[in-house]
Amino acid sequence: MSVGMDIHDGGLARVTLRRGEAGNAIDLDMARGLLDAARTCAREAVRVVLLTGEGKSFCVGGDLREFSCLSGEALEKHLTAVTDALHDALRTFAASDAPVVAAVQGAVAGAGIGLAASADVTVAADDASFTAAYTGIGYSPDAGVSWFLPRLLGPKRALDLLLTNRRVAAAEAEEIGLVSRVVAADRLAAEAARTAEALRGGPTAAYGTTRRLVAAGLTSDLGPHLDREARALAAAAVSDAGREGVAAFLGKRAPDFSSAPPGT
Structure with missing residues (x-):
């Protein structure tokens, strides 16, 4: 091969x-x-x-x-x-x-x-x-x-x-x-x-969203792109990775994103 x-x-x-x-x-x-x-x-x-x-x-x-x-x-x-x-x-x-x-x-x-x-x-x-x-x-x-x-x-x-x-x-x-x-x-x-x-070891879903936002931003007007960012951030905040990230930050520890499936 x-x-x-x-x-x-x-x-x-x-x-x-x-x-x-x-x-x-x-x-x-x-x-x-x-x-x-x-x-x-x-x-x-x-x-x-x-x-x-x-x-x-x-x-x-x-x-x-x-x-x-x-x-x-x-x-x-x-x-x-x-x-x-x-x-x-x-x-x-x-x-x-x-x-x-x-x-x-x-x-x-x-x-x-x-x-x-x-x-x-x-x-x-x-x-x-x-x-x-x-x-x-x-x-x-x-x-x-x-x-x-x-x-x-x-x-x-x-x-x-x-x-x-x-x-x-x-x-x-x-x-x-x-x-x-x-x-x-x-x-x-x-x-x-x-x-x-x-x-x-990072938040895979957040990486994917970030990749798509950067790609979309190259051809999007600012207004629609800001709306896209807002929707994506709200979804990330309630995800397993988002909850773990905030909890780790407030608890002054390293986040463990590996326990969450890549798409969450």
Whole structure:
């Protein structure tokens, strides 16, 4: 399998791209593996997803060697199958309450940027570099790249990366908001795991509501969004997690959200 998945006690799901020898290039099998993993996470109601890639690079984008074996209608059908599975995986992860933490290293290109950008927290190694790459081979973006980049960087910076395909080093990626933070390469796994573990013990339903509020706020007028926030806060206050959080605060103790099911 080109995508590995393990769900640990406490609801931490580790999803690993396992084509390290090919830079974790996304072929049809990997796209379908990501979709299977996303659906399993949704079905098992995990609390946090940790997305990683084996080998020197997180993900170099689509598997051009696989694509080059096809042409014409066969190539169109194949690319549609790859993007349908990959995009359904992204939709499924986004619809879940569970936050996604991505740990990225080495080369991150094409759809790899989409995977990194789609995560709620993206921790990058200081050896990571980012290249859109699409127009360099005459392609246009997929994996949500043309949706995420304008929202993270602004349209001007997004177009700069998408049209020129210039390489962005880890430090610049952090500066412009493409990644959350940068750590030394030898600390990447530990830092990403620490972040995922901290989120695993948190109020999963509140995380999901917060994710949806942030996404909706990007396209909503202020008035309707304030109403949306008010309804969400009232619902959170009467939830198991909300009651436990307030009780812990007033009792001057750490809250225990793990006893509440992820959706409450």
